[in-house]
């Protein structure tokens with residue numbers, strides 16, 4: 282057993298290819314099913330030693346096969362076990378048919394299951410092979426089990442959850458515990474799938490790592506493995522300019538707070554200097570609230586082009602509280618080859634005509650990071666958002682490719698994607714990050730990483746992870762000010 286320690290995520294399609302490679306390399310597929318099914322029975326006995334009865338619900342494919350193995354192992358341990366099957370068990374094929382025969386005890390139809398207090402349900406209806414909404418008789422059982430609040434242990438995935446997207450196809454079980462095999466699937470991390478899995482256990486059924494890595498794509502869970510090599514330790518001889526200079530554009534006099542949140546988070550995240558570029562009308566409001574953060578009056582394009590001549594500015598944050606969409610467009614397009622975090626109004630400014638921005642970012646090293654929430658994403662990429670067949674990961678990658686920028690597609694399951702197809706799903710963000718100013722703080726952290734010289738994908742992934750950690754440290758009830766104060770050093 283491994284505690285979800287491997288960062289690699291594999292889609293169901295990749296898993297099928299891994300299975301086929303394993304079979305080609307001489308690994309016995311029934312042996313794999315036996316390992317999978319016995320891992321489930323072991324989990325059931327470990328988690329529910331007081332169960333009055335284990336009810337194993339078996340589907341028409343190999344997920345059902347795992348269920349028959351688990352049922353036989355539970356029975357052999359002396360537990361009371363009933364199996365209910367979706368469809369005719371005589372129609373099972375291959376390893377699943379063999380597992381059903383080996384179970385050898387009468388199996389009842391799914392519709393005959395009457396949930397009873399004391400039951401522990403083992404959900405082996407569908408796993409990686411779910412291809413359409415679950416049939417009505419499965420949805421009915423899901424409803425009755427939920428209405429009695431019976432514990433459910435899901436085999437591979439809660440049936441009904443699409444392993445690729447985390448979306449529910451029709452209906453699904455809400456599991457207390459999920460036992461999956463080989464590696465986690467995107468659907469275990471993406472919402473709502475993540476919420477439906479309960480605690481997740483990854484069991485090594487004996488497929489060698491070399492077969493897994495040969496087939497796995499470029500998607501992983503977000504964590505230090507992605508950016509550790511850029512988490513530099515501070516040079517004792519560093520001076521502030523060596524630690525990166527971040528510039529944050531402020532909005533007008535009534536909306537300066539967002540830029541200040543970004544700026545303070547940028548300082549906390551390690552930028553050596555942070556300057557707020559403020560229009561004259563907002564300078565006083567900014568000045569009266571700033572201490573360590575510096576202030577520069579930037580009234581329009583002339584001021585900005587003069588300032589841009591200072592090559593020591595490592596990165597810009599544009600958008601939090603900015604307000605003036607026309608000016609946001611102008612400024613973003615003036616930044617030339619500078620690194621830029623475009624957030625909030627900075628994203629909305631390009632909603633009708635993003636072409637010039639994307640074109641300006643097409644050449645050279647990736648220098649743009651955009652941090653849209655759902656609404657902003659839909660504004661900038663309406664066609665990508667409308668493609669219902671694609672997952673949040675697919676959408677983020679498509680947007681990154683189109684924009685030539687890194688996309689931080691925010692939410693409870695923030696996805697970070699790069700134009701070269703790399704992507705990561707973040708899981709460490711507590712729900713109380715959903716508070717005003719939280720996104721501004723994130724933009725500042727990412728900006729600090731860019732200013733310090735981290736490449737854009739790593740800067741964004743590390744920023745999202747640090748933001749989540751800061752949220753967990755500050756705790757429920759935090760305000761965005763607390764969040765910036767809770768940013769911790771990057772783990773070296």
Ligand SMILES: NC(=O)C1=CN([C@@H]2O[C@H](COP(=O)(O)OP(=O)(O)OC[C@H]3O[C@@H](n4cnc5c(N)ncnc54)[C@H](OP(=O)(O)O)[C@@H]3O)[C@@H](O)[C@H]2O)[C@@H](O)CC1
Nearest residue numbers: 313314341342343344407408409410411412413414415437
């Ligand atoms: N290496 C590994 O990871 C290992 C994986 N193993 C296990 O294998 C599982 C994957 O098995 P799988 O490919 O047979 O798919 P599974 O989820 O059982 O469903 C497919 C069946 O359901 C049917 N069907 C689909 N949707 C439907 C619907 N809505 N309503 C009705 N029917 C529907 C579909 O029929 P069809 O679409 O052809 O009509 C087909 O018959 C995986 O999750 C793991 O538990 C282990 O054994 C050990 C090794």
Ligand SMILES: Nc1ncnc2c1ncn2[C@@H]1O[C@H](COP(=O)(O)OP(=O)(O)O)[C@@H](O)[C@H]1O
Nearest residue numbers: 691692693710711712714715717718719720721
């Ligand atoms: N339910 C949630 N669980 C975890 N993180 C969340 C949740 N909802 C929002 N977040 C995070 O909080 C931040 C909110 O950003 P945003 O919507 O731009 O807010 P604001 O504009 O107020 O700063 C994002 O980083 C997002 O990923």
Ligand SMILES: [K+]
Nearest residue numbers: 404407438440
């Ligand atoms: K299942």
